[in-house]
Amino acid sequence: MSEIAVGELLVRCLAAEGIELITGIIDGAHIPIVVHTAKYGIRYVNVHHEEAAVHVAEGYSRITRKPGVVIGNPACGTGNMLAGVVSAHGEGHPILAIGTLRSPLKSDPNRGGAWQSADTENMARPITKYAATVRMWERLPEMMRAAFRAAMTGRPGPAYLAIPDDLLLQNIDADRLPPIHEAARYRVTNMGAGDPAQIDRAADLLAGAKRIWLHAGKGVLWADGAKELLALGEHLGACLGSSLGARGVIPEDHPHFFHPFDIGGAGMARAEAEVVLVVGGRLGEYDGWGGPPMWGDPAGQTTIQIDSDPMSIGLNRPVDLGIVADAKAALGALLEAVSTRTGPRAEPPDLARYREKTNETMQTGIAYLGTKCTTGVNPGQMVMAVRQKFPRESITVLDGGNTTLTGVAFHPILSSPSFIYSVKMGYLGTGLPFAMGAKLAAPSRPVCMITGDGAFGFNVMELETAARENLPIVVLVAVDAAWGMEKTAYLAQGYSAADWENRGIELASVSYDVVAKGLGCHGERVERMEELEPALDRSLASGKPAVIHVQVDRDLNTKPPGWEQFRAARSVQGY
Ligand SMILES: Cc1ncc(C[n+]2csc(CCOP(=O)(O)OP(=O)(O)O)c2C)c(N)n1
Ligand SMILES: [Mg+2]
Numbered sequence: 208m209s210e211i212a213v214g215e216l217l218v219r220c221l222a223a224e225g226i227e228l229i230t231g232i233i234d235g236a237h238i239p240i241v242v243h244t245a246k247y248g249i250r251y252v253n254v255h256h257e258e259a260a261v262h263v264a265e266g267y268s269r270i271t272r273k274p275g276v277v278i279g280n281p282a283c284g285t286g287n288m289l290a291g292v293v294s295a296h297g298e299g300h301p302i303l304a305i306g307t308l309r310s311p312l313k314s315d316p317n318r319g320g321a322w323q324s325a326d327t328e329n330m331a332r333p334i335t336k337y338a339a340t341v342r343m344w345e346r347l348p349e350m351m352r353a354a355f356r357a358a359m360t361g362r363p364g365p366a367y368l369a370i371p372d373d374l375l376l377q378n379i380d381a382d383r384l385p386p387i388h389e390a391a392r393y394r395v396t397n398m399g400a401g402d403p404a405q406i407d408r409a410a411d412l413l414a415g416a417k418r419i420w421l422h423a424g425k426g427v428l429w430a431d432g433a434k435e436l437l438a439l440g441e442h443l444g445a446c447l448g449s450s451l452g453a454r455g456v457i458p459e460d461h462p463h464f465f466h467p468f469d470i471g472g473a474g475m476a477r478a479e480a481e482v483v484l485v486v487g488g489r490l491g492e493y494d495g496w497g498g499p500p501m502w503g504d505p506a507g508q509t510t511i512q513i514d515s516d517p518m519s520i521g522l523n524r525p526v527d528l529g530i531v532a533d534a535k536a537a538l539g540a541l542l543e544a545v546s547t548r549t550g551p552r553a554e555p556p557d558l559a560r561y562r563e564k565t566n567e568t569m570q571t572g573i574a575y576l577g578t579k580c581t582t583g584v585n586p587g588q589m590v591m592a593v594r595q596k597f598p599r600e601s602i603t604v605l606d607g608g609n610t611t612l613t614g615v616a617f618h619p620i621l622s623s624p625s626f627i628y629s630v631k632m633g634y635l636g637t638g639l640p641f642a643m644g645a646k647l648a649a650p651s652r653p654v655c656m657i658t659g660d661g662a663f664g665f666n667v668m669e670l671e672t673a674a675r676e677n678l679p680i681v682v683l684v685a686v687d688a689a690w691g692m693e694k695t696a697y698l699a700q701g702y703s704a705a706d707w708e709n710r711g712i713e714l715a716s717v718s719y720d721v722v723a724k725g726l727g728c729h730g731e732r733v734e735r736m737e738e739l740e741p742a743l744d745r746s747l748a749s750g751k752p753a754v755i756h757v758q759v760d761r762d763l764n765t766k767p768p769g770w771e772q773f774r775a776a777r778s779v780q781g782y
Contacts, residue, residue, distance in 0.1 A: 210378040213344045214239030217305075217375070220351040222247040223387045226276050228267055228647060230260035231288075234280030236307035236372035241278075252647065252676055255668040257284045259640040261291025261365075262666070265300040266644025269627050270602065272429060274301040274358050275644070281309045281372070282325040289330055292365045296334045297631040298452070299425065301363035303354050304331070308340070310373035331367035340369040344377060348385045356394040361516030362489075363429060398515045400540040401532030409511050409528055410544035412482050416509070417556050419445035420480035423456040424488015426514060432535030433623045436486060437461070439542045444552030446476040446561070450488050452630040455620035458599075463555055465565065467493070468616060468769045470501070472565030476555070477502050482509040487534045489514075490523045493630065496781025497524030513537045523781055572616050572768040580760035584736050586610065586685050586767070589757050590617040590657060592736075593683060596743045597655050602627065602645045606638025607659025608692025610685040612767040614657045636665025639682065643669060646678040653747075654680040661690045661714055667722060673752040674727030681746050682723075682754045687764040688716040695765045716758075723754035731755040 217240055221229070229244060230252045231237070244251045254260045257279045264275025275295075279288035285306035295302040306327045314321030331338040337357035341347050347370075354366035390396055400406065413419060421440045427433060427449075433456045440447045440463065447457045448465045457464045465473035477483065480503060488494065495501030502508070502524070511528045514520050520529035530537060555561075576587040590613050597603070599621040605614040605628040620626040627645055629637045642656040663684050673680060690712065697707050707713070720730030729749035731742035733756065746753030 209381040211381045211384070212239055212243075212375070213347065213377045213379060214375040215243040216344060216347055216379070216384060217351070217370070218243040218247050218249065219387055220348050221249060221276060224351075224355050224390050225273060227273075228252065228264070229276045229278060230254055230263045231278035232257055232260065232280065232284055234284060234307065236280050236309070237278045237305075237375070239372075239375040240305070250647075252672065254640070254672045256666060257287035258291040259636075259666045259669050261288055261295060261302060261304065262637045262640030263644040263647070264302050265295050265298065265637075266604070266627055266641035267648045268300050268302065268644070269641075270624055270645050270648035272431065274303055274355060276303045276305065278305045278307070281307050281323040282327065283323060285327045285369075286325065286330070289327070289334065292331065292334050292367070294629060294632050294634045294637060295365040298629065299362045299364055301358035302365040303358055304335070304365055304367045306331070306367065306369045307375070308369050308371045310371050312373065328367070328369050334365070335367045336364045337366040339367075341374065344374060344379055345385055348387050352388065352393040355390070360394055362426075362519060398531070398533035398536070400536035401513065401530040403540070405528060405530045406537065406540045406544050409484070409530065409541055410548055412509055412511060412528065413443055413484065413541070414545055414548035416481040418480045419443050419555075420477045420483045421445040421447050422483060422485045422488060422490075422494070423447075423449040423453045424486065425450065425452040426487020427456050427534045428453055428487070428624050430487060430515065430534035432487070432538050433457075435535050435538035435542065439538050439545065442542060442545060442551050444555050445484075446480065446555045446558070448473055448477070450491075450630070451493050451615070451628070453488065454626040455623035458621045459619035460621060463558070465561070468772055469565050469568050470772050470775070471568040472561045474501050475564050476561045479503070479557070480508060482511065485510065485512045486538065487514060489519045491631070492779075493776050495776060495779050498779070498781055501779070575763070575766070575768045576617070578763055580763060583734060583758040583760045584739065586613045586759045586764050587617050588736055589683065589685065589739060589759065590614055592739050592743070593655055593657060594618045596740070597653055601625065601653040601655055602642075602649065604628065604638050604642040604645065604654065604656040605658070606635065606641075606656065607662040607685065608635075608690065609695060609764050609767040609770070610657060610659035610662070610691070612769040612773060616768045618657070635662040638662060639666050639669050639673075642680045642682070643673050643676070643678050646680050647676070656680060656682045658682065658684055659691060660684050660686045660688065660717070660719065663719065664717075668726070670723055670726040670728050670752060670754065678752055679750055680752050681743070682752070684719045684754060684756050685759045685764065686716060686719065686756055687759050687761045688714045689761065689764070690714065691764045695767075695770060698765065719754050719756040723752075727751070729753035734758045
């Protein structure tokens, strides 16, 4: 009789789902999984913190559109991992988090004094779409399928499976294994284009309208539907916008595109549209909950929504027509149906008038960029220099507080999927692991990350992982030696700068270039704007992960463009 270990059976299930990457920190409990990965073509990346392991998997997932897989050790490593799962849950990223458990023979969470014991299934439940414990190997493939089905169906999200260490070590008869199926046999992999009658109705509504707003959410990216979305928008002469998370679905230098921060121009075009078409998005808080003042009143403005998840239809804004479908397929079908009703149209009506408003909104940004700095680099100019250095197809990752606002304002995203940022969480520390995950997913695409110094500190040890795994990303750290956005909030709440400084909440001016070198990366230090471009060139030429410490103007970094809008967006109540 030939035998295989249950750990290998688990790896076979991952291989059947097409998994090619696992992240985590090695532990005796899951050695029985890790020793089998290579022979199934799965790369195992060993990091420095399980929370970062989840973010690496998320970054990878965003670019590959495949689920990310992470393993945590019993109790503590899984606890760390669940911190990362909070992000995947909020952002809607498909992650399979596997936590090992100590054998129930030796411990259980309710037995006082046990080593590495915690009720991780219950800890995971509110932050996952599926949480369960495998107790018999006979059910392992079925439970893996349930986890992947939950993670990948509808709005994506994380799933959690716990498995005891002694079960993983058990050898079982290789001729009596439960069947393992490929993904298409156990979950919906093709939602289709939706009900043709509804597509026809949507085409009637769109062809009958002159002013159209087309809004793309991240669901368009998951469906790989950017090309179809743009073709439909151009054919209809629609104004185009995206959620913050879906940036890049429409190249942001497109003449019909309105930036998510463009409260004036976008707000006016959206409010005046006769029909709004929302694809793969829920119209959450940063979309003004889909209501006035950022959108027209749904009583007088026709809303069409396409989503693969019925739970997202009409969630925050009432709809006139809700279509459950794959975004790519539905947009393709819709273009065909629209084309039989109307020929290609020119630019959106009143575009010039909307652009005047856009220009008004941009004045704050222009003033910010023109501010002369005596004590460091202008953060806006730093961001623009990065945009000029990196090609359209590069991947941009943002992290931090005010630095991310500057990053969003001055770094147009020109392709997709090319933008990674913790939109729903503002989860500091995600940037470096996101960037690493993106580079693991697309080794030939340049990956650039712009981060605040506070954010960078969370997972800075992952630079060692990046060096070891040969992930040449370029990181710009905007060093203001402060949790700048919180300083802005502090001052806005009426406290003085002197009070802030006396509370011991400032950051030290760490030399991040030196830290980088110590961890096997290339390091640069920039104190004046003219030093930045050569530093970027040397960083790119180094072939290593590179960190550019950019000393930014501390005062200017507390007044980023978009801060008011960022606050205002969160004060809207919605329906
Ligand atoms: C995990 C986490 N902890 C705390 C916060 C609260 N927070 C938001 S912005 C910010 C300051 C960020 O500082 P830094 O990364 O240096 O960027 P800066 O604002 O200085 O540009 C903090 C502490 C958060 N968003 N996420
Ligand atoms: Mg800072």
